[in-house]
Amino acid sequence: MKTRSKNDVFTYRRIRRVIGYLGFALPILLVGLSFIPFFKTEVQPSISDYYYTNLRDIFTGTLAAVGLFMISYKGHWNASLLKNDQLLTNIAGIMAVGVSLVPVAPETDLQNIFTLFPYQFSWLGWLHYIFAALLFLAFALISINVFTIGQNKAEDIPVSTFNENHIYIFCGSAIIVLMVLIPVSEVYYLFNYSTLILEALILFFFGTAWLIKGRALGDEGKIGEKVYREHNRVP
Template sequence: MKIDVKEIKIENYDIFTYRRIRRAIGYLGFLLPIFLVGFSLISFFQTKIQPSISHYYYTNLREIFTGTLCAVGLFLIRYKGHGNKSIWKNDNLLTNIAGIMALGVALVPTNPEDISQKIYTFIPSTVTWLGWLHYGFAAMLFLILSLLAIHVFTIGQEKDTREPKSILHENNIYRTCGYIILISVILVPVSAALELFTYSTLTFEALALFAFGTAWLIKGRALGDQGKIGEKLYQEHNSVDTEKVFEE
């Protein structure tokens, strides 16, 4: 059987392209709360730390908030994952829905404390239910991201019977991140209702974004897969980074 070297190169190129998309999504999610809060601490931007990530829509950092979410949304829609008979494991379907939800979060803002300060996007209305629609988009986005981490990212290693697996094995990280997202989503309304502590909503939203970003960065092999990292995370024994090999 003759091996088509050209096809192998194209296939590997596609794999590494997907890794780069995953890393881009991961970095955007992970860095969003860092940039928003970090810039809030710099007087030049004239922005106070907000009670939630969503409230940055009404600050001078609005473009960072909406721009990042739109970028994440478009990347998720553009990302073509694997199909599956089970909706809960259908990578392609879930990422498309998540992408639409991310765009919804960006373009349908939460309600400001003073409704007269409402800034319009493409829906010129001050009705309060639009703010609830924003939270609906956000909740759906995070729930789907948790599903992706728990049920989809772990598929490739499900039937891997090689033992022993490190506690840092990628599937353990994906599941941990997924459950952190899920718990954080639940704690957002609970903490707000009980007024647990200052900036509780912002804290749990940031935690969910960190977990989301971490899962996608690990899936995109942001740390590489050479040596101990490859062994611990992916159960692979690579003397060099696989991505660098095919770039040469």
């Protein structure tokens, strides 16, 4: 039983790391490849607008992968809906798949664009925004309410500034603030590519929380003490 439990822990950590890496990779790949002439794609106003470019497969494929990983991730049950790991990750997974399948409304009248649903239906654009908003909100709730549950507490190790719970709360709070700034930036045009940049930052904070939870930096020595409050000494 102990071996199985230990294997389960490592499996959860690997899945968390994969989800975190995918979150980091999506905006970097889309924007980075936009500067390569071979792909014939300009930097888009938002991440969602990449659906209508030659990089669509990267956009939809990465989001679908995140969604499937989160749905397959069997989190812990909690009586509180806002702390229910299993519920929130399932919601996030379904929303991620929804964002990948239901495109944002195109800014111009595009021809010969094949989608699962005809984009001429104006309400589909709003459905995309609803999926995206619920996805980001689930990211924030998981980081703030779920990841902060059950940390090991070695009494002789003080809580540092870089304690994992501080990181989760900061990342989740940043996601919420950035969510609010996206519609504000659309209305008041705060700066160039504001939606793209704000969405990328949301994915970076999302990825950071999942990578820390997956212990992508390791947990030995000072990292174990400062971040996780654990005595994991380097051999």
